[in-house]
Amino acid sequence: MNITAFIGSSRADSNSEQLADYVLEDIRHQKIDLKKIAIEPINDLRHDDNGFQLVDDDYDQIIHAFLTSDIVVFATPIYWYSMSGIMKNMIDRLSQAIRDERFPQLKEKLQTTEAIVLAVGGDEPYIKGLPMIQQFQYIFDFLKMPFSSYIIGEGNKPGEIAHDEQALMQASILNKQLKARIYPI
């Protein structure tokens, strides 16, 4: 089973990345750190006569990850009550990707790609992070991707996620469930 974790944080020592590490502990996976690759904002040419133009950045890595993963993890800080701008730009570009003639199989592939959301915020994330969860649901509904679970954690300063007992426990359960699927007895 192939797993990719998209890391949406804009800093080192990210709580959301740490939460992803808990969930994926001892599970083989690749990690794509969005702040370290170049992703241009979408230039929305859907309705232009010539359609979308090839963009010279690293987005093909994202598409490749979607095409080769059974599970994708969206690990994002809750910045201003929604996913980080760099993760949002990655999502926005899906509008182009699912129309990209180089990847005709992407749209169908996504329908069997399981999505997990891990989000950490500092300002009442259990409440104020809920609209973001609803948006991920709408996104996955649109793409027909199965949205299997999410975990919201609380943390602000680096490392604080380690004090959120509920989130750690949920991460531990999810970790066990994933392992049971990957390495069945």
Added chain:
Amino acid sequence: MNITAFIGSSRADSNSEQLADYVLEDIRHQKIDLKKIAIEPINDLRHDDNGFQLVDDDYDQIIHAFLTSDIVVFATPIYWYSMSGIMKNMIDRLSQAIRDERFPQLKEKLQTTEAIVLAVGGDEPYIKGLPMIQQFQYIFDFLKMPFSSYIIGEGNKPGEIAHDEQALMQASILNKQLKARIYPI
């Protein structure tokens, strides 16, 4: 009264920009087209020993607009059920801006800066755009900015907003209300 409209669209012939034009018809205002200026994603150094570093891009234009406007309009397409990535990057950078020693007055100034949200989407925006409205509410609550009104419109292809009778009517009422405040009899 100074008004700035932030345009979050990623294309020419934007429905959300058009909605802003209806709301601000015959009202003096400046427009900042986010796709035409350079705004870097936030590099979150809040917890770094040296704090945030000066970024070499056009964000000072945004700060200047906040500092000099009585009303700011956030006009955004509903991309993937939330604001566009370029507008999100602009919002994310507020975390740095409100800590920027060059602008010590920003935080207090925002508390009297009225916010208006105009959003246009193509996939049931009246329902699926609601989490985004809640997020704007949280953002403005955090900044203590008065959130005076929002309009959600429906449109996908260029110009379609012109067929959303409800949105046009709301824009027309808001336009009249703004004029009555700016040019009282």
Added chain:
Amino acid sequence: MNITAFIGSSRADSNSEQLADYVLEDIRHQKIDLKKIAIEPINDLRHDDNGFQLVDDDYDQIIHAFLTSDIVVFATPIYWYSMSGIMKNMIDRLSQAIRDERFPQLKEKLQTTEAIVLAVGGDEPYIKGLPMIQQFQYIFDFLKMPFSSYIIGEGNKPGEIAHDEQALMQASILNKQLKARIYPI
């Protein structure tokens, strides 16, 4: 075209009823004032061996209205950020109604029964009423009822809805649209 307005208010001089009156002005319709009829809370016997038992109250009026209406209007005050308890009890009983052997056609009938929601609240209804709108969407999705539109109005004391210019204008547009469908030229 048959139209039923369910009035969920718990007082005379209801703002939500008044909003329904604006929307349905000069349009033939029946009104069911929920506070004037007896509706028991659901006794959830779905999983009981004997199933649901006949309830001796006025709920059959509700079922009859659903069975004979092309459009149903849910007019409710926003009490404590959601529909009134008496309207909620009416909704809850749908779990029994759609399993009631006396009305085998109800479930299918609902799939062509258009729903409109009119809601009036006093505490930032344009924001704090949004979760309720999302819930109505989930309800109508479950029942496969088309959810054609909603209007949120602001008002607290009797008659205050008359000062909500945006809501009145939306009501007026909806009234015109309904008339155009009912009395086409």
Added chain:
Amino acid sequence: MNITAFIGSSRADSNSEQLADYVLEDIRHQKIDLKKIAIEPINDLRHDDNGFQLVDDDYDQIIHAFLTSDIVVFATPIYWYSMSGIMKNMIDRLSQAIRDERFPQLKEKLQTTEAIVLAVGGDEPYIKGLPMIQQFQYIFDFLKMPFSSYIIGEGNKPGEIAHDEQALMQASILNKQLKARIYPI
């Protein structure tokens, strides 16, 4: 420490009650089973010349519980994506209770009464139960009650909550946290 659990279910063998039992295991508390007491819907006389009239039902039990509890637990099934009608009627009547001259201390007392929400639903409760959580937040904000935590569980048929590993684990953690506060070492 006094704890009251309000049980909002409309059936025996309630999953939401069972979840409350897990959370409160080995902790002294009283339980008020809303379906077994009489609570009239609110008759909204706020704006009537004579104000609210005394209602002849069991609501004083609810008020008494609020007045004497340090923690109140709202355990509700997710019926049609929000709290049950009988719990909603209980909430609606707070509008009268906080104005009831017999209980002048209620409003202030609530500001130190901690609220916990336990909700169990059968149709994607982790997503579709979120608007209800937001509404509880608005309710507690209005009353200035601290909203300390919530647990959403999945279950439909009697007893199914016992299979929701995440919810059980969250209940277990909350149980431990409560015990640590009640019986400190």
